[in-house]
Amino acid sequence: MKQLNILLLFFLFLSFNVQAQNNEKPRRIPADFPSAKIARPTDAMSTHGMSxxxxxxxxxxxxxxxxxxxxxxxxxxxxxxxxxxxxxxxxxxxxxxxxxxxxxxxxxxxxxxxxxxxxxxxxxxxxxxxxxxxxxxxxxxxxIGSKEFLHMDTARIVTNVDKVHKGLAPLTMPYTGKGVVVGDLDVGFDLTHPNFYDTTGTANYRVKRFWNQKNNSGTPPVGYAYGSEYTTEAAMLSAPNDDTVQSHGSHTAGTAAGAGGYPGSPYKGVAYESDIVLVAAKLSTTYIIDAIKYVQNYAASVGKPCVINMSFGSQEGAHDGTSTEEQAMDSLTGPGMLLVRSAGNSGSNNMYAEHTFVNLDSVAYTFFTTYPKLTAGYRAYMYGRKNENFKVQLLLMDIITLNPSYFTATIAANIDSVYSFNLIGNNNDTMKIGLQASIDANSGKPNINIAVLDNAIPNTSTLKLFIKIIAPNSFVQMWADRPSPGVPYGLFTDFGIPDPHLITGNSTHTVGVGAGGKNVISVGAYTTHTIWTSLNAGLQMQEPGFMAPSGAIAPFSSQGPTADGRTKPDITAPGNMIISSVNSYDKSGDYDANSPFVVKDVSIGSKKWYFGKMQGTSMSCPMVTGILALWLQKYPTLTPAQALDRMKKTAITDNYTGAIPVNGSNTWGWGKINAFDGMTVSVEKAAIKNTLKVYPNPTSNELHIAFDKQANNTVITIADITGKIVYSNNAGNLTAGSEQVVNMENSPAGIYILRIVSNGEEAVYKIAKQ
Amino acid sequence: MKLPRFLLVLILPLAFFTGCTTLYAQGAFPVSADTKFFMMDLQNEMNTSKQPLKTFNPSTQLIKKYSLQKIKGIYYVSGFIKTDKNFSEKQLKKIKTFPGQPSGDIRTILVPLSAFSTFLNQKGITYFELSKKLEIN
Structure with missing residues (x-):
């Protein structure tokens, strides 16, 4: 016992001693280490002037x-x-x-x-x-720059497509577009591009049908009188393109549905396991409607839902969703049938003007012009209000002296006639104008279209085409068009003349006719990149007209609203700029090995294919098409309204979009598309819930789900409160009166979330397990 | 520079009212604005060439401007028609047109240029619209 006391005293002494030492000398990391342990630089140099x-x-x-x-x-x-x-x-x-x-x-x-x-x-x-x-x-x-983010990579990341491809929770599997038909109507397809196979770039060719509307040498599809149809892989590969000066279609199809062209490719598109149907389209409205029906007929024949990409447009029409093309398109949408259209690239063009005439203010003027001058093919489309009327007079006006040199009669819109006029300039130079006036059969609005048929007045002349509009107590809207791609749009201007009756153009209401369809999803573009490394020409930078900070709206992205006040575009996606497949048969020089726009080549044997950059709402449109294909894989009966609802509920907003107004933004639609959240968001519909009975709740053993009505493509999942899926059943098509029974006997007591997806709608229940 | 100056200038007889040609769309049903422009251009070309419609060969300019389609040596005009209950596909096929499948009350149609005036008097059609050009964007 005495020995124990001595030991205890000894430990107490040590303990106090340590504490005393700690108080006097706190423990610190040594200021220096033994020199033997220093890792001396193996190499050193000045980094002055270097990144x-x-x-x-x-x-x-x-x-x-x-x-x-x-x-x-x-x-x-x-x-x-x-x-x-x-x-x-x-x-x-x-x-x-x-x-x-x-x-x-x-x-x-x-x-x-x-x-x-x-x-x-x-x-x-x-x-x-x-x-x-x-x-x-x-x-x-x-x-020397950082290795760039590869652009489809970026586009897939910012839209959360990658999360969908990975099948992250609460998704229960990866979604890749499998079982969905992606149609692309365009020009410049390279049917042989490795991007249209599976991810190996060489196996499982995925183009199922090809209709070249521009080539009448072969057999047209059944029910059509023109073009050539290709239905086998061999026939398509020997086609093997529709155009030797265009790559647009190869690019858009690659973005929507390409698989990357080679293993591990960063240029993989969105719905990379979908079936592809391509139509090399004659770019004219009737051919597009035929093409839509063609793709949908194929999809119906194989029992798959489909989404169709249309990266083109027009400014001809009332811009109110009433054009014949828009009416036809609207009737061609429905459950599992979606149409997607690019909003247009007129977001910086002052090609729209309007004027409300009140009280004594019954006259307005504008100059219709362009740079350097109006040539044959320029047009202006003017629309008044339904059941009202307006009149137009055309003049050649000197912008310096404000003296007219020549003018036409005043023409009323409701006169239902077409005229040609010669407006004669100073040296007998003539501007020949066509003018058509009528009540538009589709919109019921008074309509005057002005067409420049010829113009010999030099661009140095101060005489410009001047439109006088008379519309007491009414309202007139007008759009300027251009004769062909690649030339500037027409515009409305006041030439800086400070007359209160002179109206000038702006770039609102420029979402194209077609994209304004009521059941058509229209897509604007935002910026994700402005610099790229070309294959053989070093670092490249976007032209000034396309320049915008990453995340900002693309300067060219067309703006809404429609003429009838609907918000357009519906949504935005990356489109400035995107790298995707291009046409190896394109001889324009834009997309060959030496082009600054080409970033990557792929070789199989002695043949080379390329990936290149493009920008436009043409490029953002197939991003959304691909994403809708992913959504259709999960919800095969998704309707346009349901797709739009998902976009509205989940679109990404940020400092660039700002807060989106409750009725949407005419620049951003409902924001930046969110593929993942749009797919996983609970879009509960009272309608479906009314057709279901879930009982008993709370339950201790079996959970019964009774279906009062036919329930197609039904998927039932139950998740615990952590989101972990504990039950999943792809029940398929269930007849009215059928019942599904889930055994929950072995599930721990607690709260569970039951999701029933059926007929493209979703119902969610909170279930208590006792 | 205010409006009165414009008005004053406009009423002065210094400028000349231009001569103009008027063409009314003649047919059993209304047609679109573009169709009227097409008919005006077509009539001008026919007047110049002095060929009747049945044997008329359109110029390259007309073909390009209005996307005329040549199938097996015959030129076709492409457009939309809207129809009513009197519409007869059989009747239309008699004049060698190719009506497409309906989308609601709308159909696409290819009309031989040589039969265009006959087509404009067909029954069961309520509207014709010439196919409009689109551009990739």
Missing amino acids: TNTAFLLLEMMEMKKKSGSINEEQLTQKYALIRKGNKLYANSFIKLKGQLTMSGLSEQGVLLGSKIGSLYTALVPIDKIEAIVQMPDLLLLD
Whole structure:
């Protein structure tokens, strides 16, 4: 016992002693480590004038040379996107200079300069000269750039398509578009592109039908009198394209449904396991309606839902959803039949004008013009209010003296006639104008269309086409059009003349006719990238007209509303810019190996195919088409209204979209599409709930689900409160009066969420298990 | 620069009222604005060439402007028709047209250019609209 006391005293002493020591000398990380343990730099250099990546590239090169006497080109190329040209290896770079550029100094080092953006240059820099170049006195920065996010990657990520592809919870499986038909009506298809196979790029060809409406040498599809149909893989591959100066269709189809073209490809599209039907369309309204029916007939023949992409449009019409094309399209939508249309690229064109005439204000004027001048084919479409009327007089007006040199009679819209006029300029130069006036058969609105038939008045002339509009106590809207793609749109302007009756154009109401269909999903575009690395021409930057911060609306994206006040576009998606497949038979030079727009090639044997960049609402449209194909895989009877409802409830908003007004935004629609949330959101419909009985609740054993009405494509899932699926049953088509019984005997007591998806609708119940 | 100056200028006889040609759409049913422009251009070409419609060969410009379709050597006009209960597909096929499948009360149709005036007097059609050009965007 005495010994124990001595031990206890000894421990107490030690304990106090330690505490005393701690109080006197707190424990600290040593200020210095033994020198033997210091990892000394194996290489060191000044990084003055270099970006981080440039410095790392040099460091790796030094390491490699030290280790093996040479660099590992393949490894560096993969890591830093280097380019070999001849016997030199280049880095795609940005060079920033202070003061005047010493071009000769850079050239002496073998630098190949690209574009100039202020004091910034894009350039191909020989990697063995980087060290010397950064020593140059005028150089502020040499940045070899970061390897770019690959653009379909980005588009898939920001739209949450990747989450759908992975089947993240609460989804119970990956969704890839399997079992859905994706139709694409377009021009410039390369039927042989590896993007249209499965993810290997060589197996399971996925194009099921191809109708070339432009080629009358073959057999048309049954029920049609024109074009050539291809129904077998061999026939399609030997087609093998519809156009040798266009790549548009290969691009849009690749975005909606491409599988990437090779294993691990970042250019994978959205619905990459869907069935594809392509129609090389004659770009005219009646042919489009035939094409829609063709795709839908095929989908019906194989019992699959379908969504059709249409990346084109027009400005001809009342813009109120009443055009014949829009009426026909509206009637061709329904459960499992969705149509998607690009909003248009007129978001920066002042091609729309309107005027409300009140009280004594019964006259308005505008100049209809374009740069450099109106030529044959320019048109203006004017619409008044239903059951009212308006009149128009055309003049050649001198914008300096404000004297008219020639004018027409005043024509009333309801006169139902077509006229041609010669307006004669100063030197007997003539502008020939067609004018058609009628009550529009579809909208019932008074309508005057003005067409420039010919124009010999020089663009230097101060005489311009002037429209005088008379519409007491009424309202007139007008749209300017252009003769063909690639030339500027017509516009309405006041030429800065400060007359209160002169009206000028703006870019609202520019969502195209077709995209304004009441059951058609119309898509605007936002920006995700403005810089890319081309295959053989280094770093590239978007043209100024397409430039916008990442996340912002694309400057070209057309704006709503429709003429009847509906919000359009419905939704936005990445479209500025997108990289997808292009047509290997395209001889325009836009998408060959040397084009700055091409970013990647794929070889199989001796044949090469390419992926390239494009921008436009044409590119955002197939993003949404692909996403709707994913949704149709889960909800095969999804209707346009239900699809739009899902978009409205889940679209992404951010600093760029701002808060979306309750009735939508005429720039963003309901925001940026969200593929994942749109698919998983609970869209409960009272209608379906009224046809179901779920009992008993609470339950201790069996849960009964009774269906009063026919229930098609029924899927029943039960999740616990953590979201974990504990029961899933793809019950298929159930007849009225049938009942499903779920055994919950072994489920722990607690709260469960029962989801019943049927007829494209969803009902959700909270179930208590005792 | 205010409106009165415009008005004053307009009423002064310094400018000349232009001569114009009027063409009324003659037929059993209304047609679209584009169809009227087409008929005007067609009539002008026919006047110049002095060919009757049955043997008329459209110019390249007319073909391009109005997307005329040549199938087995015959030129066709493409458009939409709206129909009523008197519509007879059989009757239309007699004049060698190709009506498409209906979408509601709307059908697409290919009309031989040579039979276009006959087509405009067919019964059971309430409206004809020439196919409108679209552009990729």
